[in-house]
Amino acid sequence: MSEPLLRATNLVKEFTIRGTGLLGRAARLRAVDDVSLEVRTGETLALVGESGSGKSTTARLIARLIDTTGGAIEFAGREVHALTGKDLHAYRGEVQVVFQDPYSSLNPKHTVERIVTAPLIYQKRPVPGGARAFTRELMERVGLNPDHSARFPAQFSGGQAQRIGIARALAVSPKLIIADEAVSALDVSVQAQVINLLRRLQDEEGFSYLFIAHDLAVVRQIATRVAVMNEGRIVETGDRDQVFGDPQDPYTRKLLAAVPRIRPEWDAARRRNERARRERQEAGA
């Protein structure tokens, strides 16, 4: 098998909690505890877990938004920890993050054009074809009306604002997009459309996703492989269908069993009724 795009080995992240330790001394909280994972080119690795599992902290370590306490991160064969200056700039272009709340991650005072060209300007790279044409093309790719490039984030719905966040990530042609609960805050109909968009863009561009999520049903729709986190550790990793179909770890089994679900026999009946309805319509037409 080819070298993975990203390889994290024995990652550790400790936070200091002031004054809660013995005699009021600083205590250490180990949020990420010996985590190793790989993301291959063109695949989606979903990192799942409940609140406090360490999944978001792991994502931030990989994006180098925070520093590791221990362990190594290798990206395209280079040690991420050692990157400085120009090389770190380049890394920040190759790895992009899409956050949960589009409104708080988009500058409310900037137009779409300014927002999506910002990563290029930050990297002192030319904007191919000029800012206006570049923005229009990106907006079309993420399913937004290109005539709205001079609008501000507040003028868009939640789903549309998330598409702006995705367009901004795409602007620098990244190799890895870290989606941190990127569809969690969206209404179910909008969520399905954004999942569709994320899948289509990956098919077109061939980049990889590290998809951080608590919703296992969403993960089922998008993941190639799944890593399950609990209390700072990865308890199970495997291909999507293997983890969902034949979970090995007791925690994974507990998590899967707790997911609320629509009865499969109801879904089957609905599909039968839907087919009958279409046939009646075709017969009538």
Added chain:
Amino acid sequence: MSTATRDEQPLLRVRDLTVGFTTAAGETNVVKHLDFDLARGGALGIVGESGSGKSMTSLAVMGLLPKGAKRTGSIELDGTELTTLRERQMQAVRGDRIAMVFQDPLSSLNPYYTVGTQIMEAYRSHRTGVTRRAARKIAIEAMERVHIKDAARRVDHYPHQFSGGMRQRVMIAMTLSMEPDLIIADEPTTALDVTVQAQILDLLAEIRRDTGAGLILITHDLAVVSEVADHIVVMRDGDLVEQGPAERIFCDPQADYTRMLLDAVPRIDDEIGLLRTTSTEETR
């Protein structure tokens, strides 16, 4: 009233319920001409996406609409019209007969008082002449009924000493101590982890079974409502899209909107309809 008619009468009957606001842009109705019944001991699910009016509907039933909201139509609880009650009378109804569980238990609990004090005060404000000692006993019993371990000690703890799921149990204990006929739960598990959500949903089912209380569950989550409700109301932009028995809504939805929603719900064991039919136009 004869027993026969009392049995036929629903616990809650809502007719032509409309909730409106006057804004600078004019009148906006956020709930429009809603009709529904909740059978005695039944579980009604009101589902919808954001802006559907589902939460405004529950607040309208409770008489807790924000200032400036205008409510018209009829809301009958056990044959008693609620919309014409004075605020004092409505307060009594809220304490004795209808109880509400919200999404965020932390914001509904006072951080400065122990959970026991809050359960006791809620109870004593609606049951006059109850001693502190008796109320404390009732608080501990209510906490035991929602499976909070070591309730006799935990009763003296503050809200921050409980996890999110345990705080929601405290809220449910508070409503239980009132022995309500109707529990309205507005997204009660949305802020909780999935394993905790499963426990809280089990708990609500257990309470319904044991007390015979009716339940209105307000939620955006169709999988959750499919597990809890026996009758479902689907709302969108303040309109009632369709309603019916849960099995009928899920097996044979009539409205295009309901069909679209059911296609869009991610399934843990299958690809969802909207992903399967790649021809689906992504809306702008």
